[in-house]
Amino acid sequence: MPSRILRKRRLIEGQTTELVIEAPHIAAKAKPGNFVILRVWEEGERIPLTIADADTGAGTITLVFLLMGKTTAHLDTLEAGDDILDLCGPLGRPTEIHKLDGPVICVGGGTGIAAMHHIAKGHHAAGNHVVTIIGARCEDLLLFRDELCSFCPEVLISTNDGSCGRQGFVTDLLVERLTEDKTVAEVVAIGPVPMMRAVAEATRPFGVKTTVSLNSIMVDGIGMCGACRVSVGGETKFACVDGPEFDGHQVDFAGLAARLTSFKEQERLSYEEFKK
Ligand code: FES
Numbered sequence: 001m002p003s004r005i006l007r008k009r010r011l012i013e014g015q016t017t018e019l020v021i022e023a024p025h026i027a028a029k030a031k032p033g034n035f036v037i038l039r040v041w042e043e044g045e046r047i048p049l050t051i052a053d054a055d056t057g058a059g060t061i062t063l064v065f066l067l068m069g070k071t072t073a074h075l076d077t078l079e080a081g082d083d084i085l086d087l088c089g090p091l092g093r094p095t096e097i098h099k100l101d102g103p104v105i106c107v108g109g110g111t112g113i114a115a116m117h118h119i120a121k122g123h124h125a126a127g128n129h130v131v132t133i134i135g136a137r138c139e140d141l142l143l144f145r146d147e148l149c150s151f152c153p154e155v156l157i158s159t160n161d162g163s164c165g166r167q168g169f170v171t172d173l174l175v176e177r178l179t180e181d182k183t184v185a186e187v188v189a190i191g192p193v194p195m196m197r198a199v200a201e202a203t204r205p206f207g208v209k210t211t212v213s214l215n216s217i218m219v220d221g222i223g224m225c226g227a228c229r230v231s232v233g234g235e236t237k238f239a240c241v242d243g244p245e246f247d248g249h250q251v252d253f254a255g256l257a258a259r260l261t262s263f264k265e266q267e268r269l270s271y272e273e274f275k276k
Pocket residue numbers: 217218219220221222223224225226227228229238239240241
């Protein structure tokens with residue numbers, strides 16, 4: 001059913017946009033880790049977007065997306081007051097959140113920071129000590145810093161060029177923290193596949209539970225089409241119904257990366273056509 005965009009905010013010019021959408025039925029049930037699938041126009045493809053925030057009182061959900069192809073470019077043409085044609089959700093298993101014996105470290109990269117924000121908030125609400133680590137190429141590309149600082153006691157930042165926080169990668173800060181603090185109960189990572197893979201490899205020697213949220217290609221989002229299949233611990237799983245969160249130490253990241261690029265040429269041609 002159509003859902004109205006109430007607010008639109010450009011987080012990074014020409015790259016990342018935030019939409020606050022009127023969707024009371026989704027907001028009432030949305031939990032950290034859930035996602036929605038949306039369609040922008042009648043013949044359009046269905047794309048999954050993780051819910052970055054939900055406000056039950058206001059009946060809204062917040063979505064953040066990266067302009068990376070025809071569908072997101074089309075979505076970005078919509079303004080406050082416009083409707084999204086179809087919005088289906090909340091989908092996927094929510095993040096397992098309960099009171100932990102030690103801190104939880106939430107790591108986010110790129111637009112994954114927005115999705116990680118919802119999970120970090122959930123852990124904070126459950127009474128856990130939340131450490132967030134966010135990273136980007138440079139300071140201008142860091143998302144949700146103020147939002148995270150508003151509730152999170154420790155927000156650690158890394159940038160590749162050193163323009164903010166520590167120069168380097170999120171994994172540098174993560175390894176440092178895990179070396180200093182043996183009480184960390186869990187690490188959660190959301191972001192580009194290479195980043196989640198690097199986080200999983202960084203935590204493996206420490207034996208710390210590591211959860212990653214997989215951004216597979218999806219079509220129906222309800223376990224029928226098989227488009228979102230991933231290999232976890234040698235078994236085929238469907239990210240939409242078995243995930244999207246999985247044990248990062250068990251995920252076949254190489255297989256995931258290969259599947260994500262299977263339609264790259266078609267996506268490029270479609271985007272070029274749209275831009276004409
Ligand atoms: Fe179709 Fe998951 S998106 S099975």
